[in-house]
Amino acid sequence: MKFDKSELQIFANYCVAAAESMAYTLVRTAHSTFVKETEDFSCALASVDGLTFASPRTFGATWYVGLDYGPVIRSLTDYQPGDVCMTNDPYSGFVATHTPDVVMWKPVFYEGEIICFVAGHIHNTDMGGAVPASLSRTLTEIHQEGIRFPPTRIVDKGELNETLLSWMMCNVRAPEQNIGDMKAQIACLTTGERRVLEIVERFGVDAFKAGIGQLLDYSESQSRAVAKTIPDGRYFFAEYVDEDAVGGKPMRIALTLTVDDGLLQFDFSGSDPQLTSSLNVPTGGHPRHALLLVGLNYVLYSLNPEIFLNAGMLRIATCEMPVGSVLNPVEPAAVGMRSLTCVVVQAAVFGAFAQALPDRMPACPASSVCLLNVKTTDTSGRTIMASIGPVGGGAGGSSAGDGSDASGANMAFLRNTPVEINEAEVPIRIQEYGLVADSGGAGQYRGGLAIVMEFKVFAPNTLVTARNRDRTLFGSWGIKGGRAGRTSLFVRNPRTADQDILGNTDLVACQPGDVIRLEGNGGGGYGAPFRRTVEAVERDVRRGYVSRQEARERYGVVYEDGRVNAAATAALRADMAEGPVEANAFFDYGPNRSAHEAVWTRERYVALCQCLETVSVGWRFFLKHQMFDRLAERIAEGEPIDGVQIVFDLFAELKAQFPALAAQQARIKQVA
Incomplete structure (x- = not known):
């Protein structure tokens, strides 16, 4: 069945209303202020493949309208009516991106067939770990950030897994609050399931299944139309976090945005290496990871407020982020503060689009x-x-x-x-x-x-x-x-x-x-x-x-x-x-950034990245700090600094000081 434009809008409104009902249930039944007041949660209707096709417009966080639940949905099999599944492990599918975010999904069956999933996350105030609230820049590995659950069934055919809940409650600082929030989350999924079945009864199951694809396709066409108004070209922008660790150095996100006839490529090569702190963003290399494209969501919606907010709008974009970088870390990197880095990624995206559309951004x-x-x-x-x-x-x-x-x-x-x-x-x-x-x-x-x-x-x-x-x-x-x-x-x-x-x-x-x-x-x-x-x-x-x-x-x-x-x-x-x-x-960047970039120019940063790419992930964060410190010492002592060559000279000094580094670099070069 093919909806015409007006029918598709009506169908979309029904789907959004279902997601709104989920969110309302959650707000009214949650225990923690972080859910019921701050509203750090998301609700979604997702296709059988896991692509979000409807989200609330008036409740919850706005970062997740393009989220792909597919990796966690596919991690389990043999779904049955009444199942509710969950995970909070950032490295299991890269959907729950730090431990306090408990992601849940529930299959919606109609006449024995899964027709979609209802899903969402809540941010629990605490999931245990080394510090209250589980998250701090001081943490250096994922094991310090609280108890982790790989994808599993929290409700099995309608029966709550009390054993799993008891394990969680033994590891968190406010167990009554956590269990109250999680039961509210389960209730919200049940509301979503009921609303979806009401939509099916109204439109018919075949129209419902066809409508999902049409919602995604129409959002893609809308976003492509917006992107075609952006002048083709390559736009570079860098943005910074103040400190990459406690008392650390500025952490850089580098973006080269390529616009080509309505298609967008976000190349984050040149961003800082994986950190020994919790600012890493676990993406698993997903080419359209939602957390990297939040800035694009805001840009597209600002340029066309009528756009359908779903995963289809991200189809025009692809992301590149090297393995072992701050935007594609490898386990067991800490990731709890990934939201700080995410907003800096968004600022880099805004900076690139501001150059492309200076009168509109x-x-x-x-x-x-x-x-x-x-x-x-x-x-x-x-x-x-x-x-x-x-x-x-x-x-x-x-x-x-x-x-x-x-x-x-x-x-x-x-x-x-x-x-x-x-x-x-x-x-x-x-x-x-x-x-x-x-x-x-x-x-x-x-x-x-x-x-x-x-x-x-x-x-x-x-x-x-x-x-x-x-x-x-x-x-x-x-x-x-x-x-x-x-x-x-x-x-x-x-x-x-x-x-x-x-x-x-x-x-x-x-x-x-x-x-x-x-x-x-x-x-x-x-x-x-x-x-x-x-x-x-x-x-x-x-x-x-x-x-x-x-x-x-x-x-x-x-x-x-x-x-x-x-x-x-x-x-x-x-x-x-x-x-x-x-x-x-x-x-106008302000005096501090201008002073920093007078030393670490774009050209010197390119040289720094070239040096770091020749060594293993475990050395990069350490070497970056060493090179920052040594260059600062040279400048303080009044030594003349020769363009980018100083970066290669400092790297050569470090190789001479650490023989293991030089030997390892030779092995990496031989393998390559």
């Missing part, structure tokens, strides 16, 4: 959100383990207007947890929760403002886990004359003699009375700030979004005696318009 969003968890005790001595919500930043400014404040923009639109809920469920007091003045990148269209959260703890041995701490060093870039957004701030006991600047620390031990303050980073600005209307700057000043000092220094708006001095403003703005133009005027 915005400046960089915050591309960072810190997920705060607190492990503490209440007045009765009971252990409390809870997420208190995401603290992120704003969207980038664009030709259409200012970036939205506090939205996160590309952070899956995770929702905040209300202050009242946090204080009711966790023994803390939130002292400030709002927007950070002057955090948005200055521009004709301002970058969105960041969030600040400040809270006090009351129990000894309280541990705050600040997952995904980043953007302390590198801000979100502005474009077309817009300025980079302000970087983030993390501090213990602010405004006191004991103030402790925490940087990108993600595990903070606290004692009674300690105060934690976290400020996110702002989105980048779009267009020259002196072109922003004086009225818009005045409005921002009245609202407390922009200080008077910032208004003068960035926007050229002069306040005297509490009012705008029109003559002084006009003169200052005229001086700004005649000021020097930077060599790379399209992007």
Whole structure:
């Protein structure tokens, strides 16, 4: 059966409504704030092959609309009615990409035949392991990140596997919360199964099965039509994580985007090697892995909001990521903080598309959100383990207007947890929760403002886990004359003699009375700030979004005696318009990135990658750090640095220092 366009839209609406019903069941029955408030979960209808063809539009995280469940579905056989299967192992099919994400799928039978699957994931607040919440930059191998379950049946022909649940509960810090969330997840799949069968009864089973393929095909045609509006060419962009480990070096994601008549190739060669920290993204080399193409989802949807959000939209894209790189690590690499790297991948994708479509793409969003968890005790001595919500930043400014404040923009639109809920469920007091003045990148269209959260703890041995701490060093870039957004701030006991600047620390031990303050980073600005209307700057000043000092220094708006001095403003703005133009005027990266790239230029990074590719995966992270340190020492000592040759010279020194490295390199070359 072939649906016409209007019939296909009706069928799509029914399928999306089924996924929405799944999500509503989950929100209403989950136990943890991270699921019922933050909504870090996904729900999906998937084809027999595992391709997502419908997802919720108003609930849950937005990263998974193109997810391919096929690898985990095919890992089990002999499905029976009533089965529910699960895994949280990042290396079993590369679908559950860190241990707290429990992925479940359920076959939907009609007259003895599997016609589709209902599926989804929830992020459990804790899955055991070395640290509360299971995730930290300090972890170096997957075994430290909590208990793992390879694909298995949690419900077998309608019977709950109590033994499997008991194993999990013995290994997690908040077992009642986990078991409540997982049973809510099973209920959500049951809702999905019921809704699918209602659709089948309405349309007929043959039309239902045919409609799945047509939904995927139509989304592909829509995305191809959008891609054909992008000028053919090759567009390079690099983006950075502040630190690749605790106290580490900047970690680089490199992307070469090739656009060829509506087809897109994402080549991530030149990205950093696999890390000895938890920032690796486990993709298994899947050419269309959902986590690498979230940025593409956002771009396509921004350019055509009518596009069907399903796996078909990703068919126009292929990804290349070398084995042993940060985007294709080999076991037992730690992967718990992969979401931090994923948002940096998205920022790299946005940077490439901004060059291809400079008038249609915005400046960089915050591309960072810190997920705060607190492990503490209440007045009765009971252990409390809870997420208190995401603290992120704003969207980038664009030709259409200012970036939205506090939205996160590309952070899956995770929702905040209300202050009242946090204080009711966790023994803390939130002292400030709002927007950070002057955090948005200055521009004709301002970058969105960041969030600040400040809270006090009351129990000894309280541990705050600040997952995904980043953007302390590198801000979100502005474009077309817009300025980079302000970087983030993390501090213990602010405004006191004991103030402790925490940087990108993600595990903070606290004692009674300690105060934690976290400020996110702002989105980048779009267009020259002196072109922003004086009225818009005045409005921002009245609202407390922009200080008077910032208004003068960035926007050229002069306040005297509490009012705008029109003559002084006009003169200052005229001086700004005649000021020097930077060599790379399209992007403003902020001072820290500019300083870093003055040393580690694109050419030197190419040479670094060439050196590292000649050795085994286990040596690469160590050698990168050695070469960074030695080059910094040469520069500090005032030695002349000769182009890219310095990189090869440093590598030769290391081979001379470590004979095992030279011998191993010779063996690799012989095998090759």
